[in-house]
Amino acid sequence: MATCSAPAKVYLFGEHAVVYGEPAIACAVELRTHVSVKPSRNTSLVSGGFRGRVEKNPYVYEALKSFQQRVPLKSGVSIRIVSDVPSGAGIGSSAALTVALLSALSIEFGAGFSLSEITEMAHGVERSVQGAASPTDTFVSTMGGVVLMPMREKLKCIHCGIVIGDTCTPASSRKTATMVSRVAGLKKAYPEIVDPIISAIGRLSPLGVSLLEKGDYSGVGSLMNINHGLLESLGVGTPLLSSLVYAARDAGAFGAKITGAGGGGCMVALCDDSTGVAAGIEGAGGRAYMVDVAREGVREE
Ligand code: MEV
DSSP: OOEEEEEEEEEETTTTGGGGTTOEEEEEEEEEEEEEEESSOOOOEETOOOOOOGGGHHHHOOOOOOHHSOOSSEEEEEEEEEOOTTTTTOOOOEEEEEEHHHHHHHTTTTOOOHHHHHHHHHHHHHHHHHHHOOSSSHHHHHSSSEEETTTEEOOOOOOEEEEEEEOOOOHHHHHHHHHHHHHHHHHHHHHHHHHHHHHHHHHHHHHHHHHHHHHHHHHHHHHHHHHHHHHHHHOOOOOHEEEEHHHHHHTTOOOEESSSSSSEEEEEEEEEEHHHHHHHHHTTTTEEEEBBOOOSSSEOO
């Protein structure tokens, strides 16, 4: 049996703008999905309370199909998933699952895939299931750490608290597509307003890189607050997301913003006092996760 785990991720800067080629900074976080695989007579899936056919989970089904196109299997596979990552919350749960599954299959069946092969295959799986997907989630989940996208450049690690606030409003892949097309609609209707907003979001990442290098988290937080305002202006905020963002700031966070597509899903805060910020987020009606940077991406357990 082989077991691999892979982390979720947050965007510190640049979601939505990255769709238009602007830079973004993403960070792998220590919420992991563990996947175990072993040869078996039949192919089956156990995940949470579910026990049954792999077809029930499109990511598992597509990942297995993609693996078998490269490495035909002589037996079935029994797959077990255990995850800390809230599903459909916009922090890369499907990427973590796909990356961990492909890595476990590669180890168990001797395929010897490299990390870049895992990244590319996992991105292909996400594209097949979602129709379109950015390479950020699968790259960051595979490689770990703090990453400047689309350059795929690893940045210095973050040494302060990170708290994720989940609105517990599903941000499914369809919702991501809806949010992306909402921004596209605004951009088409008002290019002279929206294009500069997208470029302004893009300019935050290089500034963020130099502040992160210096460990100036108060500066990074100020830029995150600006990024939140710009995302709001693109129409991807919700009242609950903003309540959690303001609660985190009131509790002393350096900065807080939406992470991911918005329209539900999660926000993220950087802070010194994770416990206080988490309490603020929970008090405002969110579910808080205090996390560290996942320096390691996918790994064998
Ligand atoms: C979604 O998590 C992030 C977006 O920028 C879309 C993408 O990059 O694919 C909104």
